[in-house]
Amino acid sequence: MRISVKGRYALAAAINIADRAERGGNISASSIADELKISKIYLEQVFAQLKKANVLSSVKGPKGGYRLAKSASETTAWDVLTAIELSITEVPEETVRASAPEIEMSISENVFKPLDDAIKSSLQSVTVRDMLEYARRQDESLAYAQGI
Amino acid sequence: MRISVKGRYALAAAINIADRAERGGNISASSIADELKISKIYLEQVFAQLKKANVLSSVKGPKGGYRLAKSASETTAWDVLTAIELSITEVPEETVRASAPEIEMSISENVFKPLDDAIKSSLQSVTVRDMLEYARRQDESLAYAQGI
């Protein structure tokens, strides 16, 4: 019950892409990896998943790179994270199912279904635009605090 | 972002203990392991964590075993699962923090804090009593469906 580093990379990259896209041009994996200090090759794998889930689109070749497939305000944290993480509902096949089906079913219905709904609704209510704007405000405060 | 098998064992065991406790006596780890077809020694490790978190209490020696530390209606899925799993807020120390603090902070505030609250509130609203009662009703239907 923990979101992986990979999921955080995906969110951070999505915010970074949204930010820089507003100033025009595609954004290369290398430049994001540099800015965020993430392994470029690893990030490419993250992007492959995000593309497959239609969160990012890409252009090959020089001046190529990535963009959000939809607008920042249409792309949610849920979109990004479900592209990366297994769903929390995703039940490992074994467990107590065979031996105590009524207990397994009770746990699914009473714990995991409502939990999954709560997670989904929480993550769907935050967009990349929200995150970007918060980050920009933060950046200003941080700069101010440093007397810049 | 996935609840481990261990967490499911803990929930299943808590339900089983609550069920059998109503018919009196302590419940041994062995008997639960047998019923649920879980490794006994592994289950003991799960119980050690549940004890430490004050979800279970125990009695040593013959006729000993485990019980819920509080009543079934006072014990929630949250109590059981937080004894086992790392919290979802538990942030892996690295990530993008150093290189892009404003992005890291935005993700924490906009995604993880609300998510953690949503998870907590969802899990706290389900008690072991709820799960037990659902399981009993299920058991009846299953028996009926088999013409028993």
Place this chain on the structure above:
DNA sequence: TATATATCATACTAAATTTATATGTGTATT
């Protein structure tokens, strides 16, 4: 058309975590 810059694909490795097992000690009941 050559070249540079980018995505895309696949295979591999290392480390960490999860799921167990194994073996034994301590404690209370009969």
Place this chain on the structure above:
DNA sequence: AATACACATATAAATTTAGTATGATATATA
């Protein structure tokens, strides 16, 4: 004293996660 249980610790196997390595494919531009 024998038994039935919890409790403790060490180890092993399997799986997952994070990251590398290598190279192929596409495309803008000189």
